Amino acid sequence: MAKNTICLWYDRQAEEAARFYSTVFPDSDVKSVQRAPSDYPSGKAGDVLVVHFTVAGIPCMGLNGGPAFKQSEAFSFQIATEDQDETDRYWNAIVDNGGSESACGWCKDKWGVNxxxxPRALTEALGAGGEEAKRAFEAMMEMGKIDVAKIEAARRG
Incomplete structure (x- = not known):
């Protein structure tokens, strides 16, 4: 078991979410599913309590804690992509599976995780600094899903 693990709170869908992530992102899988050994106030014996999984190599634990807490933009997974095809593949997988689009490369999955x-092209453009970074940043501010060609064009001026 990893020394540090991200814990994500779900209502009751931790296993469904973990299995979805494992089909979308490389180096992702479901490690274990722990079930309630007996009935408890909001569930019964056999209900999934905790799911241990990885997302792109990062150890995570999904906790089926009930409806008390919701996901927010205060936490997000940041997935670096190599090109437009990879960007499209991940973005579309999340959005087309009941998720929603947001701005500047952000989207939300159907469980509320952000x-x-x-794309690395965006990270590199912003890291260039100066006018080049400013142009790339301004282009990004107009986007939902990041368009690599537009970022590269903005870099060139």
């Missing part, structure tokens, strides 16, 4: 699908 994702930043970030």
């Amino acid at each position: 994702w930043q699908i970030t």
Whole structure:
């Protein structure tokens, strides 16, 4: 077991979410599913309590804690992509599976978890600094899903 694990709170869909992530992102899988050994106030014996999984190599634990807490943009997975095809593949997988689009490369999956699908071209452009970074940033501010060709065009001026 990893020394540090991200814990994500779900109402009751931790296993469904973990299995979805394992089909979308490389180096992702479901490690274990722990079930309630007996009935408890909001569930019964056999209900999924905790799911241990990885997302792009990052150890996670999904906790089926009930409806008390919701996901927010205060936490997101940031997935670096190599090109437009990879960006499209991850973005579309999340959005087309009941998720929603947001701005500047962000989207939300159907369980409320936020994702930043970030092409390396954008990261490199912003890291260049100066006018080049400013142009790329201004282009990004107009986007939902990041368009690599537009970022590269903005870099060139």
